[in-house]
Amino acid sequence: AAGVIQSPRHLIKEKRETATLKCYPIPRHDTVYWYQQGPGQDPQFLISFYEKMQSDKGSIPDRFSAQQFSDYHSELNMSSLELGDSALYFCASSLRGQPHGYTFGSGTRLTVV
Amino acid sequence: LAKTTQPISMDSYEGQEVNITCSHNNIATNDYITWYQQFPSQGPRFIIQGYKTKVTNEVASLFIPADRKSSTLSLPRVSLSDTAVYYCLVGEGLGSQGNLIFGKGTKLSVKP
Structure with a gap:
């Protein structure tokens, strides 16, 4: 079965650079969620999109932005990177109205040096 | 979203039954x-979901008492x-319209 695809798997950036993470949800899923998980931390909700519109916002820094495109893939744009942005970034997708959980991707590990 | 409390860690041995309770x-x-399961450097994976009484699948069982103030x-x-x-x-309608808000999970260590 198709899963949530994230790219790249690993990314190394320098401070003050920008990064773009991509997420391809499961086909026919209409909602995408982004999470950040720092070392030894629990996943923190950043932002979500439903049918290409921002649905909810969590603890996403102003330096970050995200959008969902017409093909339902989503991109998380991160600017002015800081050392503290080093983390695993997960994307999850779901189909509204269908319970039984969300499906997470394998994540992108961002390292800021 | 309702706040949850679960043990920080648990140890077990292979072959044993493990029960993790959440308040x-x-x-x-x-x-x-x-309930979700997460391995290091991997995304959380859905295990089981329930509303009341008992739910069982090929991986686990979920027990929910009548007052629903805890689950195991x-x-x-x-x-x-x-x-x-x-x-x-x-949360309300998880998988439907709610955002997953993770609290502190339980780190389970299984020993040989």
Whole structure:
């Protein structure tokens, strides 16, 4: 079965650079969620999109932005990177109205040096 | 979203049954209870979801008492590969329209 695809798997950036993470949800899923998980931390909700519109916002820094495109893939744009942005970034997708959980991707590990 | 409380860590041995209890005293009428499993450097993986009484699938069982203020995830005959962090989440229509808000999970260590 198709899963949530994230790219790249690993990314190394320098401070003050920008990064773009991509997420391809499961086909026919209409909602995408982004999470950040720092070392030894629990996943923190950043932002979500439903049918290409921002649905909810969590603890996403102003330096970050995200959008969902017409093909339902989503991109998380991160600017002015800081050392503290080093983390695993997960994307999850779901189909509204269908319970039984969300499906997470394998994540992108961002390292800021 | 209802706040959840679960043990920080648990130890077990291969072949044993493991029960992880989660407290959610302010669970709302429309809230579901969902458990996720996460291995290091991997995304959380859905295990089981329930609303009341007992739910069982090929991986685990979920026991929910009548007052729904707690729930217990039961893993039968654990193996080394069950070593992971387990998260209990409570929210309205999870998988439907709610955002998953993770609290502190339980780190399960299975020993040979």
